[in-house]
Every structure is written in structure tokens, then in C-alpha cells.
Amino acid sequence: MISNSVTTADTQLTAAQRPSVVNDFSITAATKNGSGSQTANLALLRSLFKMGIPVSGKNMFPSNIQGRPTWYTIRTSGDGFIARRDVSEIMVALNPDTALEDHEKTAPGGAFFYEETIKMPLQRDDISYYPIPAKRIASELEKDPKLKTYSANMVYVGVLMWSLGIEEREMEAALMHHFKGKQKPVDSNMKVVRTSIEWAQANLTKTDPFRVERIDKTKGLIMIDGNTAGALGSIYGGVSFVAWYPITPATSVADGLTDYLPRLRIDPETKAPTYAVVQTEDELAALGMVLGAGWAGARAMTSTSGPGISLMAEFSGLGYFAELPAVIWDVQRMGPATGLPTRVSQGDIIKAYWLGHGDTKHVVLLPGDPFECFEMGWRALDLAERLQTPVFVLSDLDIGMNQWMCKPFEYPTEAMDRGKVLTAEQLTELKGFARYKDIDGDGIGWRTLPGTNHPLAAYFTRGSGHNERAQLSERSEDWEANMERLTRKFETARSLVPAPVIDSVEGAEIGFIGFGSTTPAIDEARTLLAHKGIKTSFLRVRALPLHQQVHDFIAAHKKIHVVEMNTDSQLASLLALHVPEFATRLVRTNNNSGLPISAAWLIKRIEGAK
Amino acid sequence: MISNSVTTADTQLTAAQRPSVVNDFSITAATKNGSGSQTANLALLRSLFKMGIPVSGKNMFPSNIQGRPTWYTIRTSGDGFIARRDVSEIMVALNPDTALEDHEKTAPGGAFFYEETIKMPLQRDDISYYPIPAKRIASELEKDPKLKTYSANMVYVGVLMWSLGIEEREMEAALMHHFKGKQKPVDSNMKVVRTSIEWAQANLTKTDPFRVERIDKTKGLIMIDGNTAGALGSIYGGVSFVAWYPITPATSVADGLTDYLPRLRIDPETKAPTYAVVQTEDELAALGMVLGAGWAGARAMTSTSGPGISLMAEFSGLGYFAELPAVIWDVQRMGPATGLPTRVSQGDIIKAYWLGHGDTKHVVLLPGDPFECFEMGWRALDLAERLQTPVFVLSDLDIGMNQWMCKPFEYPTEAMDRGKVLTAEQLTELKGFARYKDIDGDGIGWRTLPGTNHPLAAYFTRGSGHNERAQLSERSEDWEANMERLTRKFETARSLVPAPVIDSVEGAEIGFIGFGSTTPAIDEARTLLAHKGIKTSFLRVRALPLHQQVHDFIAAHKKIHVVEMNTDSQLASLLALHVPEFATRLVRTNNNSGLPISAAWLIKRIEGAK
Amino acid sequence: MTQTINSGQSVKPASVAQNMPLSGLAKKANVNIIGLEKADYKGADSTLCSGCGHDSISAQIITACYELGIQPESLIKFSGIGCSSKSPAYFMSRSFGFNSLHGRMPSVAQGALLANHSLQGLGVSGDGDTGSIGIGQFLHLVRRNLRMVYIIENNGVYGLTKGQFSATSDIGQELKHAGKNELPPIDLCAEAIISGCGFVARSFAGDPKQVVPLIKAALRHRGTAVLDIISPCVTFNNKDDSTKSYTWGREHDERINDIQFVPNANEIQVEYNAGEAKEVELHDGSKIVLHKVDETMHDPTDKHAAMRLLTDAHDKQEFVTGLLYIDPNRENLAEVHDLGETPIAHIPNSKLRPSPESLLKLIAGMF
Amino acid sequence: MTQTINSGQSVKPASVAQNMPLSGLAKKANVNIIGLEKADYKGADSTLCSGCGHDSISAQIITACYELGIQPESLIKFSGIGCSSKSPAYFMSRSFGFNSLHGRMPSVAQGALLANHSLQGLGVSGDGDTGSIGIGQFLHLVRRNLRMVYIIENNGVYGLTKGQFSATSDIGQELKHAGKNELPPIDLCAEAIISGCGFVARSFAGDPKQVVPLIKAALRHRGTAVLDIISPCVTFNNKDDSTKSYTWGREHDERINDIQFVPNANEIQVEYNAGEAKEVELHDGSKIVLHKVDETMHDPTDKHAAMRLLTDAHDKQEFVTGLLYIDPNRENLAEVHDLGETPIAHIPNSKLRPSPESLLKLIAGMF
Numbered sequence A, B: 001m002i003s004n005s006v007t008t009a010d011t012q013l014t015a016a017q018r019p020s021v022v023n024d025f026s027i028t029a030a031t032k033n034g035s036g037s038q039t040a041n042l043a044l045l046r047s048l049f050k051m052g053i054p055v056s057g058k059n060m061f062p063s064n065i066q067g068r069p070t071w072y073t074i075r076t077s078g079d080g081f082i083a084r085r086d087v088s089e090i091m092v093a094l095n096p097d098t099a100l101e102d103h104e105k106t107a108p109g110g111a112f113f114y115e116e117t118i119k120m121p122l123q124r125d126d127i128s129y130y131p132i133p134a135k136r137i138a139s140e141l142e143k144d145p146k147l148k149t150y151s152a153n154m155v156y157v158g159v160l161m162w163s164l165g166i167e168e169r170e171m172e173a174a175l176m177h178h179f180k181g182k183q184k185p186v187d188s189n190m191k192v193v194r195t196s197i198e199w200a201q202a203n204l205t206k207t208d209p210f211r212v213e214r215i216d217k218t219k220g221l222i223m224i225d226g227n228t229a230g231a232l233g234s235i236y237g238g239v240s241f242v243a244w245y246p247i248t249p250a251t252s253v254a255d256g257l258t259d260y261l262p263r264l265r266i267d268p269e270t271k272a273p274t275y276a277v278v279q280t281e282d283e284l285a286a287l288g289m290v291l292g293a294g295w296a297g298a299r300a301m302t303s304t305s306g307p308g309i310s311l312m313a314e315f316s317g318l319g320y321f322a323e324l325p326a327v328i329w330d331v332q333r334m335g336p337a338t339g340l341p342t343r344v345s346q347g348d349i350i351k352a353y354w355l356g357h358g359d360t361k362h363v364v365l366l367p368g369d370p371f372e373c374f375e376m377g378w379r380a381l382d383l384a385e386r387l388q389t390p391v392f393v394l395s396d397l398d399i400g401m402n403q404w405m406c407k408p409f410e411y412p413t414e415a416m417d418r419g420k421v422l423t424a425e426q427l428t429e430l431k432g433f434a435r436y437k438d439i440d441g442d443g444i445g446w447r448t449l450p451g452t453n454h455p456l457a458a459y460f461t462r463g464s465g466h467n468e469r470a471q472l473s474e475r476s477e478d479w480e481a482n483m484e485r486l487t488r489k490f491e492t493a494r495s496l497v498p499a500p501v502i503d504s505v506e507g508a509e510i511g512f513i514g515f516g517s518t519t520p521a522i523d524e525a526r527t528l529l530a531h532k533g534i535k536t537s538f539l540r541v542r543a544l545p546l547h548q549q550v551h552d553f554i555a556a557h558k559k560i561h562v563v564e565m566n567t568d569s570q571l572a573s574l575l576a577l578h579v580p581e582f583a584t585r586l587v588r589t590n591n592n593s594g595l596p597i598s599a600a601w602l603i604k605r606i607e608g609a610k
Numbered sequence C, D: 001m002t003q004t005i006n007s008g009q010s011v012k013p014a015s016v017a018q019n020m021p022l023s024g025l026a027k028k029a030n031v032n033i034i035g036l037e038k039a040d041y042k043g044a045d046s047t048l049c050s051g052c053g054h055d056s057i058s059a060q061i062i063t064a065c066y067e068l069g070i071q072p073e074s075l076i077k078f079s080g081i082g083c084s085s086k087s088p089a090y091f092m093s094r095s096f097g098f099n100s101l102h103g104r105m106p107s108v109a110q111g112a113l114l115a116n117h118s119l120q121g122l123g124v125s126g127d128g129d130t131g132s133i134g135i136g137q138f139l140h141l142v143r144r145n146l147r148m149v150y151i152i153e154n155n156g157v158y159g160l161t162k163g164q165f166s167a168t169s170d171i172g173q174e175l176k177h178a179g180k181n182e183l184p185p186i187d188l189c190a191e192a193i194i195s196g197c198g199f200v201a202r203s204f205a206g207d208p209k210q211v212v213p214l215i216k217a218a219l220r221h222r223g224t225a226v227l228d229i230i231s232p233c234v235t236f237n238n239k240d241d242s243t244k245s246y247t248w249g250r251e252h253d254e255r256i257n258d259i260q261f262v263p264n265a266n267e268i269q270v271e272y273n274a275g276e277a278k279e280v281e282l283h284d285g286s287k288i289v290l291h292k293v294d295e296t297m298h299d300p301t302d303k304h305a306a307m308r309l310l311t312d313a314h315d316k317q318e319f320v321t322g323l324l325y326i327d328p329n330r331e332n333l334a335e336v337h338d339l340g341e342t343p344i345a346h347i348p349n350s351k352l353r354p355s356p357e358s359l360l361k362l363i364a365g366m367f
């Protein structure tokens, strides 16, 4: 099993001697991808959530389609921590290819569930063993040979329900959610589940201390993945044009759009769609179409990941310089080149910020969870039209593809901002306009939309040097003035993008700065440090360009741990440029394992850095 | 005329009252592009050079092919300064479209030569006027109507020769050079020249003080453009594969290769070329081919400019991560997007350094003049194979396309470095190898070349996560180890790339840091400051990653002016990250006019920043 | 100007368009069907070389649009990068223009025209822009069949970068720096046809009599209409041995048919009707009349025949001109997407943002 | 290992290649003409879905190379990104492989094969990799006619990203998430032919009798040989209504000819010689024998006939299999470049760096 080598040092006692561990452990199911275990894992996750127990689920899957090892880890936490943990107390070994490894990685004091046909030595005396007759029960119950492997997964669900005490009705509700209300598949799955529970009751004896109990800590929360959230946020932001090219882990943003747009965005009067979605031939075309659509007046977006970002470099520069609204979702995955397409990273932050040759710089939004994916979904569209520039939203594989417990989405709190657009009537009144003139002092010119029926409406858009009237110009004065205005506009952006979220603790000398999906681990680490008497503050960056408050936060702390998931400590670099006077306070606290960071890793790391 | 608005405040005297100004002024010829003035300008430049007078020539041309205003400025400087100046004492106005503007921009005390048919008010009393009968003389002498405009340019050459005292035999030698030894065109051009001189002697009276005198300050120097120099350097570096796509201002690198390779690199025995050059369908293909060729064992390079760099982002990341040798020349032009294709900038330095999504970083060489273009031409190929990584050479339009006076090229001082390559014999001895294993502690693995005839020679190259044996791996441990090794390799690169050139002045508190084509202006400004009693030091960066000496230089000075030609002060940012402890000492001293900076601008700027 | 204004304006169709000539008070001697003078269709002064074929094409675009009575504001101009791609600045200044990136005009055009499918798209590109760096986007544009006219100003050379070979350069052709071209030319008409293009024509910049009606017909085509117009580069590619030179063009131009565009509103149709004419009805109800010349008898609705013509000509290093292939039936991309009458760009905010209730319903399903 | 070593090794041609099976001491029951066992041609274990068409093709590549006696070290494998593009890892581990970027394999292959034109190139790509993102590089590769085999494992779907439409997906086809495909498929064989490809074939992954000889013939072709092999995706595209499904493939496969590859070194040629055979001599002297089936009488040297076959089949949503078009005469890129016998990659340093004297002479001209 893929994991960092941090282990809990919790017990020398035998399983039987220990008191119950309630609502506070991790379960890992080791299966093969394409075997249908996703239904089982999500149903487990959701049933726990429905029992009021805070949970998180992290899928570690390979970059192929079928037959390779995959691990799903569910963490339960009565305290509400949802970061990944490095160890699992409960291991479910269904994949013979990794069973030995999974066995070894099971936390001391833990429980090892294994498909009974897997032959392996079971000789650890610090864990409990439970065979699961997954294949056998599935064969008995499932007639369709194609569905046998699939059903086998529901057997471990049943056995775990028995072992942990998961309620049947919540499992049924979870499956009902999964199958979108279709009773038939729910029934057939529940049949396997119930048979397995009965089998476990009859044949197994519980020797481990882990169990769950209904509590009330998920009330008012939802469970969703960030990509779907981002898609919905964009839809409520009025997105009307989408061009995209498939790539893991961004594909489900487009899937979410394709799923929900037809449901939410058909004009009730004309029955025509109020949007168009195009799957393009590549990422260059995707951004090209988005820029064309944004120019013509649509609310336009695309979604991609690292390789696509690289391919969008030239068009991003055009968008910046010709001042075209566009929203670009980058659901980050690990690595330069193809890298690790199914592993998480935050390695595109410098790249997106400065994407394009020459002097380009971009507005970048950094959602921290699906709730913010929704919010930044609509805000990004507003900002793009307001600022007339490409806006990047940097999510990542962990937020984007895993199920997160979070606050329910908030309906947009602000009216849709379509930015500075002149109508034909206004043109008549104004007797014309100059596209790139800074009338309002914020660096943003007024534009007209193609088709505006006025002889003075048209202007010419280009990536070459131009003057205020959008005419080609190679004069130094025009070039300098235009670049100066663009810089001024970027300052306007600084004041419009989401401000950082700050938790400043009285007397804390240590501060954390992070962004995106590392937030839960930072939160948890801070709690643990506080228990040890170490006070820390936390600033979560939510956008580039960086806000003045970031400066002030750094100024107020002696040492700042900049937590991020990449090799080159990219955020730390951007912060250093933002606060040259405090650059030496910044400690590069980065992780490039490809796995979501854990609080344990973070504490170990910063203790090492002391 | 395009220029900064800095003016010399030299004189209130009338022209006649002033003493001679010898070898120290600028001439600007204002013509239309496509009119053939390039021969005239280059011949003027070279004849002055042959008279032993230090000169530089800067061409300011529009991004079209024919009929638009273009300016050529020649600076003479007995002191050997070759930076651009902001003013011209001698103006040659042949283009009616800009004549008024050119008239106005002529330096007080200067001389205004103008085509006699241009109708304009000549009412400045601080300059001398000289009509030139360019069309008339050309019509008389040139029968072929197509060549009339062309010949007209040689008329102003003749008139200037008369006025300044340029020697006829040096003009003839210059033309001989231009026409590659062909007597016929030399004769016909000289005929126009001589007729014009005679006409001037008979009809004009010199009222301005500017003239030249033979001196001895160009002995041992050559006159060449950086793109040709880079091409030659690459050829002497053994380049064997070139893939490229046309783009201004990089095209002449490929032109140089196509010109000289057939002359220098045909196998004397087999008569076969020892190279292949491919004009590709675009820049993505160009870098793809270069990486493929480098992988297969060729010394491979490409050349491009900004937009091409953007398009090469994904392949650059692959080259970095799969560790493929490649040399990429980026002859920088101004701007994001299409920008100003015929104006200079140094705006790709951050972009090239971090080109590609995720955690990529690249070796970047920064030649300061054509001499170094030659040297870095061969060194880049050595470094690419030694380090098994893409190496960028960032030149710019000024170095690349203008004629520079510089030291003659030095034959490579080191044997060709082909890097770590294992032969079939070595494989037998070693019983195999692991492609990405760090045997030598420098982060660089040993490679085999495709086709190596040994059953253990082959390995699989990919941009996805891999282990030491080049096998696909998604394990965190393998990923982290590999990225750590790449970081180690980057440290090796730091020690191998050209060190900075440093002039540390005892007692200086102010330092300059710059790179590339701004060097002459910095040199000149330092001399002028020294005259004022201000001591300054200078470090010229010649490569990224930055050398330890850069750190030490900054540490040793109170204030560092980081001189560069871009909007975002990109080098200043990279320096700040290199020396966080001294980040506040760095002063952004940038210029984004698209014109080579002048010493006058620099002094004004830093005096403003005091 | 301090607050957000939502445009919401809609474009009137050309037939009822308002007449707003810039020429002000001058009396309108020569006006077209929508009351505009030809001057209302002109652009900025060209900066191309004098004699460049591209400038002739600009003039012919102006004539076609003027004669058709296209409302300038209802047309959007697109281009990539190159001398050819500069030309949209030199015609129809009252039309919006987008000079995009080298080889990437098709994507920008697709986005803009899906955002506002009531507008008429007109793209101008070069052979390098389309055939080299842009061939992928070109083929995929054609495959999607967006409604737009796509003109390739084909000079068989890279003009703006001073004379390198492009993908349509002739094999064996010689250029100063580039030497001898070693590769066979790509035939962009053949590429368009096999990628599903429903309107493919070839012509010659110096032949306004053929070009103007082809442009008119193309402007009324339902989907993507590709016009490959041989447009000699006087500066870099006018050696007599290039098929893209004026001399070669005039001598080797095999005319396969005459074409006359007959807009619905214009009653001169009969005048041009002849015995051997073949009528093809276009999507908007207008008709084009194809006049076959006897020696070839080409039927432009026959894809095989079109391909054979092209392949034969290609093998002979000749080119056929005229309307090579037409299929007026294939749905364009906006139709495939079932877009309504209101362009996406003009849908009011109220219809873009679903109701708060709908969100509550969705959230209820996420617990 | 501390110092620079210049490789300088040269690759022996396949016929005299040394025999270095990895299998060590085992007695060689079944060896090919160069003394290697079939096991010497195998690759790593496949990680594709069980039943994936791509794995059948890998097996057929192994068979073809084994039977031809290709020295594994003298072949280089290329691919882009996709399930199909993973497959080079699953055959011939003793051959160098380069798994490049999505859609960009052609450029990498061209660079490598110009650097060492003594090697045999074999590329594997997918329909998305070639037809969508990669169509530009593909066409330009074909145009340059580099000597390599280019296999498209065509399943009409994006396998690795889980089931979106590709450019070769059938119009009207339905997929779970992607809905209904609205666009006509691009025919990659037709694209190859009009871009000047001299070897274009189509086959079906489940038909080793046809695929193996086609691969063999392709390996001996002088320039770029394109094989579009329908290779069903069992996971995402095996609905019976897709032309790329096994059932559809078996039922609608129109065989136009049988093909047998007869290498020079192999004397069994007569055995397969038949009355209606058409012999085409390939560049390296080997011959391929085409067996025409009566109902179609297709002549694969006739470009028009090939295009017509393809267009007809395309219109009918069927596909023809076999060798569709062959032109063995066009020079490949290495020939066009007049490369000598020694590959560029093996030219010794002494010949790569011109003499000091030559530099002095140049410099003398710069004063």
C-alpha cells in the first residue's frame, strides 16, 4: 500500500485488553480498480455520515482502467477532523496482489479483514483477523456472472457493518442516494449486505475495539466532491459556454456540467439550452474557444489539469493582453510532464500565475473545499468579466475527486457582474468609445460586444501592441502606457479577489500559511499543537495576487510555515516576493508524495525544522 | 521617430560656433522598410568600423514587410561605447511619412539631411539642413526601374561620406563584404556613392561640426549579429539536428545554420551531411523532434521566440522530467501574446526558467553579446548532454539581429562533452544498468542510446512517474526519490553553468546586476557615474540557476540596481528568491519601451530612485 | 460610468437593419439594399506590400458584402497571424475583428460564433496559418461545421516571416534562404472535403469575377465554407516556377465552372440562367447557379468527382478553380446544439442563474 | 564511472545481428532466423483491461517481428498517451521505447529516426491521440514520409480518460456520460492518403491472419506506413451499435483482399502465389502479395480507387480492411536529406566539430 511511513505508536496491549475505540479510526479497502468497489466504499462513507459521524474518504487509484491495485480510505473522527491519516486501523484486503503489503501496513492493534481465498501467512499477534467469504456469498446470491465481482464488494460492506455497528437503514439510505432513488439495485445490494451481516454474526467473533456510535456532528453538512461543486457553482454563476478536453482529474468538472446543465438551464419559454458545451480536439482549442466566446459575450470556462495548462500558455497570454474574460479550472495532479495523473499536488500555482511568455500575470483563485469550489465557481465568472481577463481556479485531485464533508452551498450573495459593457444606446450618447482607455482609474476599459448594432461599436482585438483605441501600435509610449494600465488593473484585481481566511491567535509566534486541500491537516495539526501548548496562527490564501493582509500576517509572526504539496515550494516563493522584508521568516514546509498530507506528517516536519 | 524623451542638454551655441565633434555622435536614417536601405546602413556602419572607429548599429523596424517606417541608428564612439543613445545628432529623412517627426527629434545642434522632394517647413535655427537629391541621382544612374528606390539609399551614403569624411576605400571594402566579394554590385553601388559625393562637394556647404577620423580602436574586433554567432557556435559545438519554426527575431538563427552547415559540415569522406535540419509545422513539433533526436543521440537544438516558448511548455516539462538533452534558443521579443515582434525585451527569463506545469525548472544561459552567443552555442550543447536536460539560451532581438562589435569568436576551449553514455561493451561488463540511478552523486544517471546492440541496453522513456530502472511507478517513495535526485541534479547544474562576470569596485556601495544586451548601457552609465565620483560595481548574470557568487556580490553592496528590459522585473524576482536575506536591497530598474536601454536613461532612472 | 451594465442588445437581421452610415450628411448616390455606401465597408489602410494578392481579396470581400447588403455590425472577422491574417484590419472597419494567434483562429471563431450564432463569421488565414501550425484546428472546425466563411489566402509561402516554405509550397520550388522544397504540398481543399466540409471552392486573387460570387455564395452557406484563394506573394513567391505566382496562376488556371450568386432579394436571377446551369439551393433559401464548362462537366455535389478533380490536378501540379464541392444539407454546429433564436451572449442574467429553490433541492440530495 | 564516454557503437543490420537471448542456457527449440526465441520479443505484463483489443495487437506485433527476425535492439517504439499508447511497454522489452506526450508522438519519432535512420520505427497511437489532439502532427509526419510503421489502435473512444468520444467515434453513437455523438468520424486512412502516405491499411484487432502480414509488410515499407486497426474497447465502447465493437466488426467487416508478406530471406513465397495475385515490390526488395477477392477487384496502387472505397464505406458507416493504398516509390525523409550510411547519432565528435582553421577563416571575413 502506498503510504508515508509514519505510524501511530498507540499500543502494546493486546486487542482484547483495550477499551472501545469509538468513531475515531481509519478503514482502508484494498481492491482492484474496475472491480466495482467504488459503490461499496461510497456507501460505507455515506452511511457513516448519515449516522452523524464526521468522515472523509480518499481514493488512491492507479492511472489505468482495470485490474490494478486501488485503495480507498475512510476516516471517522468524532472530533470532526477530515484530513487523511497515514495509518489505517481497519484493513480490508480483497486484492491478492497487495494483500501481503496491506497486512504489513495494518496499524498495530488493528483489524485485518481478508478475502478467505487469499492464501497468506497471518502471523501478527498485534492485530485481529477476520476472513470474508466475499466470492462465495457473491456467487451464491448473484446469478449474472458479470456482476459477481461487483457483488463481492458488498460482502465486505456487510461484514464491516457487523463489526463496527453501522446501521442498516443508513446503509440503505446511502445506497438509495448512490442509485439515485432506484429501488431495484438498492434491494439487490442490500440483499448481499444483509446476508453478509448474518454470516458474520454466525461465524465471526469480534476481537478488536473499533466501533461507531450515532452522534450528531454532520447535521447541516453535505457530502460532495469539489469537481461537481465547481460545476454547480459555475452553473449558478451563469456559465453559458464550456469548452473542454478530457483529462484526469479534471474530467468530472465537465461531467458535472454535462449532467446538471440540461436539468438547470433550459430556457423555460423557448425550451432551448441557455448554454453550449463543446468537447474540443485539445486544450489549445478549448481555451481558444473560451476566449472567443468570452469576447463575444458569453460566460465562458474550461477545465483541465497540468498538461492542459502547459498547452494553454500561449492563449493565456493572449487573454491577458487582449483582455478577454475566461475561467480556467486547473484540477491539479502531481508532476511535471505526465507525472502521476491520479495523485494530488499543488504544483501549478507559480505556473498558472505567470502562464504565458513575456510579462503576463494572472488572477488565481484557490478554493479550500467543495463549498468554496461552488462559491469560486460563480465568483470566477464575475471576476473574469469584471476584470476582463482570464481567471484561474486551482483546485486539486483531492478536493476535486474525493468526497468532502462541508457546509451546504450558499446561493450567490451578489448579483451577477457582467463587467463594463457599453450598449448601442450608450454609444450614441457617448459618441463612441476607446476600448482600452482607463476612464475609471481602475485600469479596466469599457468594451462592446460583437454584434452591437452601432457604427461606432466595433473595435479590433489583437495580441499585438495597440493604443487606447485598439489600433495596432508599435510606439514605445503606447506600449508602456498599456502595460502600466495592465499593472494598475492587476492592483484592482488584488482588491477584488477573495481575501485570505485568517485565524490569528493571541500570543502565537508561529504562523501557518497554506491553501486548498491541505487545510484540514493544518487545522488538525494546530489543534494537536495547541494540546501540547504551542500556539499557532493560520492564514489560508484564497487568491493571487496576494492581499495586503498576507503581508500583515507575516509581519506579525516570527516564523511562518508555508505548507504546500509540491517540490519547489512555489507558494513560499510567491510569498517571499510579496514580503521581501520578511522573506527569511518563511519556512518551506512542502510535501510531494502525491498523497494528501496528514497532520502527523506536518507536525513531524515542523518539529524537524525547529 | 520612436524614442525615449531623454535629450542631451549639450548646446545653446549655433552650429558654426562649435568646435568639431569627432567620432562621437549618432546617425539615424529614416526610410521605409523593404526599400533596400539595409545595404546602405550596413555599408555605412562597416566603413566606420573599418576606419577603426567603435560603432554600433540598431535597426528599428516595423512588423510588416514593405512600406512602413523604419529607422536605423549608427552610433560612433571614440571611447568605445556601443549602447544605444536616445538622441541622434545626424538625421537622414528619406521617408515623407515620418519626416516631420524626424525633423523634430533631431538633436539640437544636429544636422538634418532630407530627400529634396519632401515638402516640409525647415525652420529650426539650431540645426543644419542639407537636401539630398536621392531620387534624382538614382534615376539618372539606374536604368532598371525596379532598382531605383534601392539605389536612392546609396545617395545618402555618398552625401554622409562627404559630410563626415568617411573614406571611399573603406566604403568599397564594406560593400565588398556585403556583396560577398562580387565586384559587379560593388561597382554599381560605388558609382552612385561617388556621384553623390561629387554632387555634395559641388552643391553643399558643411555647417555642422560632426566628422570622423581614422583611429585604431576596432583592431582585432569583429562585427557580427548574435543570431549568426549563435548558429556558428552551435555548429562548432557539433550540433547535428535542428528543428525549427520561423518567427521573428529568431529566424536568422536557423538561417545561419542553413547557410553555414553545408559549408562546414559535410563529411569529407562520404560527402554526406553530418546533420539534418527540419523546418517543422509548428513549435510543438520543433521541440518534440529535438527531444526525440537528443534521446537518440544527436546534438539537437531549436530556436524560437516568445510565442514559441509558450507552445513548448509541455514538451519542456517532458524534457526536464524524462531527462532529455535539448538546446532551445529563445531570441526574446517584446510582450505577452504577439506583442511587439520587432522590439527587444528580456521578458522570458522567469518563463523559461520555470517553463512547464508542475515542478519544472530549467538551465538558462544568458549571452551578453555575439561573442558569447558563439560560446554559449557550443557550451549549451555540452551542458544539455552532460546534464541530460533542456538548456535554454536567452538571447534577444538586439543581440540577435543587430550588428555588434565584439571580440572574435574563440575556438571551443574544451573537448566536446557527450555526457554519460554507456556502450554495449560497458553494459556487458556492468551486467546492465539502471537509467535513473544516481551512481556518481551528481544526480545524473547513465543512459544508453537507442540502437545500442545489447539485450540489456533498452529502457523505456516516459513522462510518467518511474523508478530508477525507468519502470512505470506510482509509488510515493519512487516519486519523491526521483524528484530529490532531479533537485540534486539542478545543484550540479549550478556549478557547471557559466559563472557571472563581476567587476567589484573597492568602496562601491552601489551594485548593478544585469544580463544580456543591457551590458553596454550599464558599462557606459558606470563610467559616467565614476566621472561624477560615484563608485559602482557590476555583476553580469550569465546563467540560471544562480551562482553562489551572486549571493556574495549582493551581500557586499548596500543597494543593487537590477537592470532589465521587461515590465515585471523578472530577474529581480529570481534574485530575491536567491537571496531572501538581502531581498530589500534589490531595486527594480526595469524598462519596457521595446528599445535597447541607453546609459542616459539608466542614470536618470537610478537618480530618480535615490 | 461606474456601474455594471448588462448589454442585452440584440442584433437586427440584415434585412431590417438600421442605416447608420458614418458618412453623415453626404447625399447617398450609391447605396446598397440596406442603404449603405461602399465606403461603409472599407477598412484601415493596408500595410501589405503594394501588389500583394491579399489586398485584392480584401477588395473582393468588400464588394461581396456591399453587394449582398450585409450589415457590417452583424459580421465578425477572424484571423490568425501572418500577412494574410492582418488583412481583416483592411476591410470593414465597422465589423468587429479578432486577430488571434498563429494557427488558432478556428477555435476562437468557434467560441465566438457559438456565443452569438446570429452573427456571420468571416475568417481569413494564410497557407502557413492553416496548413502548417493550424491544420488540426482547421480540420476540426470543418468537422464541426460551424457556420462561417473560411478564406485561405494561399501564397505557398510564409510572407510575414520573410519567405519560408509553407505546407502548400510546391515540391521542387526554390526560395532564397530556404533552398529547395522537398515535400509535396498539402491540398487544403481536399483536406476540407474529406473532413466533411459542405462548401469547398478554389479561386485566384486576381480574378474578381470568380472570387466575388464565390464569397457571396459562401456567406449564405449553412455551415463552414472553405475558399482556398491562390494569392500570390509579390515579395517572396513570385518566381515564375511557383504555382502560386501570378504568371503561373494565369496560365495554368483551369476553370471548371462559372458561379453566380443570386440572393433572394435580387431579381436578376433570370439574366444569368442558362441551359447547362445547375441550381443548388442553400440553407437560407438563396440559390447558387453553377455554370458548367463543357470540357469538364463537373458536378459539385459529387464528392468523388471533386476529390478526383483535386487529386488529378494535384498530381499535375495544377489547380482547378470554382466551386468544387457543395453539400447544403449538413446541419451546422449551432443547429446540432439546438440553440434557440436568442444568442447565448444575449440571454438575460435572470435566465442564466437558476433559482434559489433549485439549489436547495440539489443540496437536499447531498446529505 | 566518472568520465565521459562517447558511445560510437554502431548497430549491426538485422541479418547479421548477434544472438543474445535473455533466456540464457535453455535449449533453443523454436528460434527465428536470427536465432531468437519468441520470448525475446515479449514485453512487460499488460495493465490494460482483460479482453482489450490493444493487447491482441501487441501480440501480433510480437509475432510479426519474431517471424521477420527483426533484431529487437534495432527497433524503437514510440507512442503518445492513452491506453493504446501504453502498449509499447507490453511488447519487445529489448527494444527502446518512448512514451511521449498526448498527440505528439510523430514529432518525437521524426527526431529520433532522423538522428538514427538505421533504426526501424514503430509507433502505436490511439484514435484520440492521432485523430483529435494529434491530427496535425500525424498529417505532417505522413507528409514528410519518415520511414516508420504507425499503428492506430482505433476504438472510437477515449479509453484512458474513461469513455469520451474521439474524432473517429461514429455519428449518433451513445456513451454513458458523453451522451450522443453529434459529429461525423474522421477517417484516418483517407487523411493519410491525401497527405501523401505511401502505405495505408486498415484491419481489425481480432483478425491476426490479416494483421500480422500487414504489420510485416509495413515494417518493410520505404516510408511511413499507416495501419488503422479497429481495436474495440471492451470497457467503454463495446455497445453493439458502435462500428468499433467486436460484434459490429465481425459482421460488417468487408474484406477486400488477402495479404501475405513474403520476406526475401524466406523461401515459402511460392506456396502462397496464386493466379489473381498482384505483386508490389517494396523499397527493400521484399515483396508483398495481394490476393484480390472477386467481388471488389481493388487495385491498391490506384489512389482514386482507394479514396472511393473509403468514402463509400464511410458513407455506409462500414469499413474496408486490407491494404488500401500503396506507393512504394516515394523517397523517405532520410533519403530526401541525403543522409549517409552512418546515422547522425553515431558520427564521431571529430567530424561534428569543424577545424580551428575553418573558424579563423570565417572570422577573417567578419572584420
Ligand SMILES: Cc1ncc(C[n+]2csc(CCOP(=O)(O)OP(=O)(O)O)c2C)c(N)n1
Binding pocket: B245, B246, B247, B248, B283, B307, B308, B311, B338, C081, C082, C083, C084, C085, C102, C125, C126, C127, C128, C129, C130, C153, C155, C157, C158, C159, C160, C161, C166, C233
Ligand atoms: C506561435 C507562432 N509561431 C510563429 C510565428 C511567426 N509567424 C508569423 S506569421 C507566420 C507565417 C505566416 O504564413 P502564412 O500563414 O502563409 O501567411 P502569409 O504571411 O504568407 O500571408 C509565422 C510563422 C507566430 N506569430 N506565432
Ligand SMILES: Cc1ncc(C[n+]2csc(CCOP(=O)(O)OP(=O)(O)O)c2C)c(N)n1
Binding pocket: A245, A246, A247, A248, A283, A307, A308, A311, A338, D081, D082, D083, D084, D085, D102, D125, D126, D127, D128, D129, D130, D153, D155, D157, D158, D159, D160, D161, D166, D233
Ligand atoms: C495534453 C493532454 N491532454 C489530455 C490528456 C488526458 N488523456 C490521456 S489519454 C487521453 C485519450 C486517449 O484516447 P485514445 O488516444 O483514443 O487512446 P485509448 O485510451 O482509447 O486507447 C487523454 C485525453 C493528456 N494526457 N494530455
Ligand code: SF4
Binding pocket: B065, B066, C047, C048, C049, C051, C052, C053, C054, C083, C084, C155, C159, C160, C232, C233, C234, C235, C236
Ligand atoms: S510579403 Fe508577400 S504576402 Fe506579405 S504583404 Fe508582401 S506580398 Fe503580401
Ligand code: SF4
Binding pocket: A065, A066, D047, D048, D049, D051, D052, D053, D054, D083, D084, D155, D159, D160, D232, D233, D234, D235, D236
Ligand atoms: S479502457 Fe478500453 S481501451 Fe482502455 S484498456 Fe480498457 S478496454 Fe482497452
Ligand SMILES: [Mg+2]
Binding pocket: C082, C126, C127, C128, C153, C154, C155, C156, C157, C158, C159, C166
Ligand atoms: Mg502564406
Ligand SMILES: [Mg+2]
Binding pocket: D082, D126, D127, D128, D153, D154, D155, D156, D157, D158, D159, D166
Ligand atoms: Mg481510443
